[in-house]
Amino acid sequence: MSTLPRRRETILxxxxxxxxxxATPVASESIARSYGLGISPATIRHEMAHLxxxxxIIRPHISAGGIPSDKGYRYYVxxxxxxxxxxxxxxxxxxxxxxxxxxxxxxxARLAALVLSQRVRSIAFATLPCAPECHFRYLDLAALxxxxxxxxxxxxxxxxxxxxxxxxxxxxxxxxxxxxNRLNIGYKGLTYSQIGFCHxxxxxxxxxxxxxxxxxxxxxxxxxxxxxxxxxxRHLVSQPEFARSKKMISLVEALxxxxxxxxxxxxxxxxxxxxxxIGSENEEEVLQECSVILSDYQVPTGARGAIGVIGPTRMPxxxxxxxxxxxxxxxxxxxxxxxx
Numbered sequence: 001m002s003t004l005p006r007r008r009e010t011i012l013x014x015x016x017x018x019x020x021x022x023a024t025p026v027a028s029e030s031i032a033r034s035y036g037l038g039i040s041p042a043t044i045r046h047e048m049a050h051l052x053x054x055x056x057i058i059r060p061h062i063s064a065g066g067i068p069s070d071k072g073y074r075y076y077v078x079x080x081x082x083x084x085x086x087x088x089x090x091x092x093x094x095x096x097x098x099x100x101x102x103x104x105x106x107x108x109a110r111l112a113a114l115v116l117s118q119r120v121r122s123i124a125f126a127t128l129p130c131a132p133e134c135h136f137r138y139l140d141l142a143a144l145x146x147x148x149x150x151x152x153x154x155x156x157x158x159x160x161x162x163x164x165x166x167x168x169x170x171x172x173x174x175x176x177x178x179x180x181n182r183l184n185i186g187y188k189g190l191t192y193s194q195i196g197f198c199h200x201x202x203x204x205x206x207x208x209x210x211x212x213x214x215x216x217x218x219x220x221x222x223x224x225x226x227x228x229x230x231x232x233x234r235h236l237v238s239q240p241e242f243a244r245s246k247k248m249i250s251l252v253e254a255l256x257x258x259x260x261x262x263x264x265x266x267x268x269x270x271x272x273x274x275x276x277x278i279g280s281e282n283e284e285e286v287l288q289e290c291s292v293i294l295s296d297y298q299v300p301t302g303a304r305g306a307i308g309v310i311g312p313t314r315m316p317x318x319x320x321x322x323x324x325x326x327x328x329x330x331x332x333x334x335x336x337x338x339x340x
Contacts, residue, residue, distance in 0.1 A: 003079065004056075008047050010037070012056055015048075015066045016076050020314050023240040025065030070279035070313065073291070077276055077317050084318040086326050094119065094327055098334050105129075105158045108334055110229045112307050116327055117232030120320045122311035125261060127228040129157055129297070129305035129335065133191040134220045139183050139213065141176040149176060151209065153216055156189065157303040158338065159227075161216050167205060179206055183213075192217040228265075230255060241312045247289060254286040255310075264292065265306055272296050272304070274325050279313045289313065293320055295328035299335045307331060 004012065014035055018026040028044040031037070037044070048066050051057045056075060057066035068076070086094075094115060101111055109126040116124035135156035142150040147170055153161040171179075186200045192214055202210060233252055242248035254260040264284060274295040280288050287310070294308025307328055309320055 011047050016068050020316055025067050027065035073278045081318040084322045086322045103337050113229040113231040119323050120309050121235045122309050123232045124309050125228050125230045126307045127305045129299050129303040134217055136187040136190050139180045141180045143173045146170045156301050239312050250286050293324050295324050297328045297331035
């Protein structure tokens, strides 16, 4: 994005800051009165006219003040807040709840969504880490009744899966343990497709258990971003853009369906780093009056999760972006201890 002349950029930054804080159009007289730029309201109006012509601001009518457009917010994100950082006090406030929390996957993801929502006063989400393909880690078989067993499957990415399985004949617990031990050795670290091509000579029960394992892993692969925690819907009620609005109802309904967020996460792809989608940049129509800021976090297995914020385009990007960025680093650090 090309750089604006310094004076025009200064006026755009003022409009952005004022509108983010107040949700009301920003007038040239207000800028001249409050900021001491050393130029007249007429000159400010002239610069605002250029900003409108270039698409950085919108004016509801000719005599109204300026409102940032999606392009204006994008310029703000790309050019004006590159140096945004959290203070040590802010970092400590974010880190402290994790320092006191138990090291457990689902609990840490839930905590991340809660902390982020409270810090930015908006909708926040955190997914569980996932990989393009899950990997086998450990199998346990427990006898329950004569022909009924419990199959417990632990994936390298941290997910624990359970399924009841009815066998064609009864097996003792020692026999089931022997089956599990053999498959643990043969399938350790393998993906669903690799297990399918694994040339182990299997007994009938080993074949039956393997078939169930592959079904469970295939289902997990198809649910890449379905495991996530969402917090902060209540914060939208206080935003003028959404209060008592059909837009809010549509957004809440879409998020409750979960498919919208799943599509959103998939649309960002697997590239690491922090990403920002502003207004019309979002593919989902229900999100086109929102901004989405997310960042990935990584665990030692290579699996990645994501944390992020959904809120009005009028959000304090200079606070939200470094908060999401820092919290993703905290999640990477905390979860790395689960995979030692």
